Amino acid sequence: MVKYNPETYWSRVGQEIEKRGGQNFIAGDDNPYYRYKRLKFLKIFLDTIDFQAKVILEVGFGPGGNLRHIATHHNPTILLGADISQKMYDIATRNLRSFSNIQLTKIDGMHLPFEDQSVDTSLTVTVLQHITDEAMLKRLVQEICRATRATITIMEDIGKSHQLAGEGAGINRTVDIYKNIFAEQGFQLRQLQFLNTKISRWWFEFSWRVYRRLFSRQHHEGDQIGAIGKLLIGLPIAITRFLDDLFVEDQNLAKMVFDRKTDRLQVAGAATAVSTNYNTINTQGVPLSPFLPARCVSAGQVRTHAELEVIQNATATVDTNLAFKAR
Numbered sequence: 001m002v003k004y005n006p007e008t009y010w011s012r013v014g015q016e017i018e019k020r021g022g023q024n025f026i027a028g029d030d031n032p033y034y035r036y037k038r039l040k041f042l043k044i045f046l047d048t049i050d051f052q053a054k055v056i057l058e059v060g061f062g063p064g065g066n067l068r069h070i071a072t073h074h075n076p077t078i079l080l081g082a083d084i085s086q087k088m089y090d091i092a093t094r095n096l097r098s099f100s101n102i103q104l105t106k107i108d109g110m111h112l113p114f115e116d117q118s119v120d121t122s123l124t125v126t127v128l129q130h131i132t133d134e135a136m137l138k139r140l141v142q143e144i145c146r147a148t149r150a151t152i153t154i155m156e157d158i159g160k161s162h163q164l165a166g167e168g169a170g171i172n173r174t175v176d177i178y179k180n181i182f183a184e185q186g187f188q189l190r191q192l193q194f195l196n197t198k199i200s201r202w203w204f205e206f207s208w209r210v211y212r213r214l215f216s217r218q219h220h221e222g223d224q225i226g227a228i229g230k231l232l233i234g235l236p237i238a239i240t241r242f243l244d245d246l247f248v249e250d251q252n253l254a255k256m257v258f259d260r261k262t263d264r265l266q267v268a269g270a271a272t273a274v275s276t277n278y279n280t281i282n283t284q285g286v287p288l289s290p291f292l293p294a295r296c297v298s299a300g301q302v303r304t305h306a307e308l309e310v311i312q313n314a315t316a317t318v319d320t321n322l323a324f325k326a327r
């Protein structure tokens with residue numbers, strides 16, 4: 001197997017993206033399944049991150065679609081981007097030239113040109129899952145954590161591999177692997193959410209195998225596909241997209257939100273928590289059981305990290321508004 005070299009691999013994908021013409025933001029293969037997945041990703045994952053008035057960094061920006069979406073819809077202060085591929089840098093520079101608050105750098109994410117904690121929020125989207133070299137992955141995560149003050153959101157494919165390292169251009173690791181490497185850098189997993197595209201993906205994987213066998217045996221990631229392939233993959237998605245929301249999964253694309261561990265955290269939302277022995281804590285943070293004073297939280301309270309960890313660990317279900325932000 002050829003060793004994965006991110007720069008040559010993604011510059012080749014970039015050449016295929018250029019052939020499509022127009023402003024194409026699908027970073028790999030452009031087919032109806034990935035288009036559907038991207039729209040769902042924008043709505044459920046990207047649009048639910050707080051970018052307002054923040055300094056944002058995307059490592060591995062590809063053709064620039066995520067930065068463009070954030071700049072257009074979320075009013076950030078500055079958007080920084082770092083990508084190892086010259087071709088992706090060129091495409092993104094073209095796609096984003098009308099935005100004065102976006103600054104792109106062609107650089108390996110293992111050496112980010114930013115001061116410690118100079119970025120409010122960082123993100124990666126399908127970047128870490130392609131890094132199969134253990135040292136490279138650790139160094140990249142270390143750099144992102146060093147540059148980020150508060151929150152890192154990674155949106156990566158999740159699978160069953162318990163390994164840091166892999167072969168080729170992709171590895172679907174477990175959530176725990178990511179949780180542990182970020183924990184080593186002082187970041188704690190706060191939120192985990194799956195995109196849920198299982199039924200559409202089943203159909204896509206079946207139809208894609210059929211299409212490749214019949215029409216495109218030499219396909220490389222990013223190559224264009226014909227009209228028959230688009231129809232074969234695309235038509236059933238009109239139905240399978242509704243089934244995806246019914247058959248939830250714990251695999252494939254996930255959003256993982258990490259917070260820098262700090263000692264003083266403020267509770268951002270009103271919280272309704274149910275402790276492990278099912279005593280309810282009301283929205284003002286008053287425990288209905290007098291035996292659980294440490295487990296109540298309410299909006300605006302400031303607690304230490306250790307206290308909040310006790311609350312989180314003791315909590316069986318937590319209202320979705322329960323969120324903590326660094327003071």
Ligand SMILES: C[S@@+](CC[C@H](N)C(=O)[O-])C[C@H]1O[C@@H](n2cnc3c(N)ncnc32)[C@H](O)[C@@H]1O
Pocket residue numbers: 006007010011025026027028059060061062063064065066082083084085088107108109110124125126127130140
């Ligand atoms: C699958 S693409 C994703 C692009 C973009 N995040 C998106 O969602 O459209 C992966 C991108 O990560 C970049 N990349 C891979 N390894 C990198 C590294 N070590 N440092 C910076 N960028 C890297 C590639 O050049 C490529 O543009």
